[in-house]
Amino acid sequence: MYESANVSDDADRTAFRRAEKKYKLYYEKDSKFSRRKKLPKPIDLSELLDFKLISQDFNNNGVLPDGIRVSKVDSSPVFCIENRPGFYFIPGALSLEEQCKWIKESLTNFPQPPNRTNHNAIYGPIADLFDSAKDNKVLVQEDLTNNKWKFYEEDDIAKAKQSSCKSVSASVLLRKLRWSTLGLQFDWSKRNYDVSLPHNNIPDALCQLAKTHAAIAMPDGEEFRPEGAIVNYFGIGDTLGGHLDDMEADWSKPIVSMSLGCKAIFLLGGKSKDDPPHAMYLRSGDVVLMAGEARECFHGVPRIFTDEKNAEIGALESELSHESGHFFTEYIKTSRININIRQVF
Numbered sequence: 001m002y003e004s005a006n007v008s009d010d011a012d013r014t015a016f017r018r019a020e021k022k023y024k025l026y027y028e029k030d031s032k033f034s035r036r037k038k039l040p041k042p043i044d045l046s047e048l049l050d051f052k053l054i055s056q057d058f059n060n061n062g063v064l065p066d067g068i069r070v071s072k073v074d075s076s077p078v079f080c081i082e083n084r085p086g087f088y089f090i091p092g093a094l095s096l097e098e099q100c101k102w103i104k105e106s107l108t109n110f111p112q113p114p115n116r117t118n119h120n121a122i123y124g125p126i127a128d129l130f131d132s133a134k135d136n137k138v139l140v141q142e143d144l145t146n147n148k149w150k151f152y153e154e155d156d157i158a159k160a161k162q163s164s165c166k167s168v169s170a171s172v173l174l175r176k177l178r179w180s181t182l183g184l185q186f187d188w189s190k191r192n193y194d195v196s197l198p199h200n201n202i203p204d205a206l207c208q209l210a211k212t213h214a215a216i217a218m219p220d221g222e223e224f225r226p227e228g229a230i231v232n233y234f235g236i237g238d239t240l241g242g243h244l245d246d247m248e249a250d251w252s253k254p255i256v257s258m259s260l261g262c263k264a265i266f267l268l269g270g271k272s273k274d275d276p277p278h279a280m281y282l283r284s285g286d287v288v289l290m291a292g293e294a295r296e297c298f299h300g301v302p303r304i305f306t307d308e309k310n311a312e313i314g315a316l317e318s319e320l321s322h323e324s325g326h327f328f329t330e331y332i333k334t335s336r337i338n339i340n341i342r343q344v345f
């Protein structure tokens with residue numbers, strides 16, 4: 001599912017694949033700037049749905065583009081796409097304060113054991129990754145036979161080098177953090193929930209937030225039960241390939257998906273990858289729900305924007321640096337985090 005920049009694509013077999021390729025980050029090859037600074041190739045953004053603009057237009061003039069409906073007009077509107085029943089878009093659902101809170105949690109607490117991350121397979125459980133990165137620590141392999149790793153102060157690293165232990169800096173590991181799992185642990189190798197793995201419940205505040213936003217997509221009289229969540233971390237050039245989330249038992253229940261940090265392009269395809277996808281922006285604070293038929297639709301993230309103009313995180317950056325210092329801000333300047341919350345059973 002995950003890809004990094006510079007991976008060459010297969011043939012453009014499907015409409016979904018062609019859209020992924022259209023929006024993905026490629027760099028100019030022969031730019032005169034190329035030796036100093038890699039220059040992203042320009043892309044055509046004219047076909048993107050922009051729910052922030054749609055929302056402004058709706059609030060000011062009561063008009064909607066063809067094919068877009070409003071599902072509920074409460075304090076803020078929830079938008080639907082006519083030919084994608086079960087898909088809901090809530091622009092700016094999270095306040096700046098909420099965005100800051102969940103960015104910080106995603107970097108500090110969510111990757112803590114027993115929650116699993118993409119690093120588990122190589123290093124085993126890693127505690128305190130964020131603080132260790134902040135303190136310039138280095139993870140050193142202490143015991144080759146049992147694959148045991150431990151953080152050391154940078155100054156102690158000479159010892160490790162002498163004894164030719166493998167080592168990797170915490171800041172590199174933080175940059176390479178691609179996912180963590182909350183609540184019931186999802187096993188990516190088997191693409192299944194492994195209920196035998198130790199786990200903590202999803203934090204109450206996150207459950208409450210998910211329940212509130214899920215309500216509009218829930219079958220009448222039922223309340224959403226958050227049981228598992230996957231946190232995706234995107235750096236420059238990272239993408240999430242077209243996929244279905246089909247390991248949950250009851251597809252009438254929504255996946256609640258929150259966007260944090262740099263703006264992204266989201267592709268919502270149909271039930272076949274041959275169906276041309278809708279492309280739309282996802283900004284920090286947007287919430288998307290996928291329930292019912294939309295659970296059967298291929299979707300993915302071919303692009304995040306990390307340049308100042310397109311990332312659209314000015315307000316978030318100043319709020320975050322104001323309340324939490326520059327380390328979180330530096331991370332989020334070139335990153336996007338997505339928290340998607342699921343009812344598993």
Ligand SMILES: O=C(O)CCC(=O)C(=O)O
Nearest residue numbers: 230232245257301338340
């Ligand atoms: O990053 C996103 O917005 C989508 C994430 C997603 O589809 C997933 O984790 O299954």
Ligand SMILES: [Fe+2]
Nearest residue numbers: 243244245299
């Ligand atoms: Fe997904």
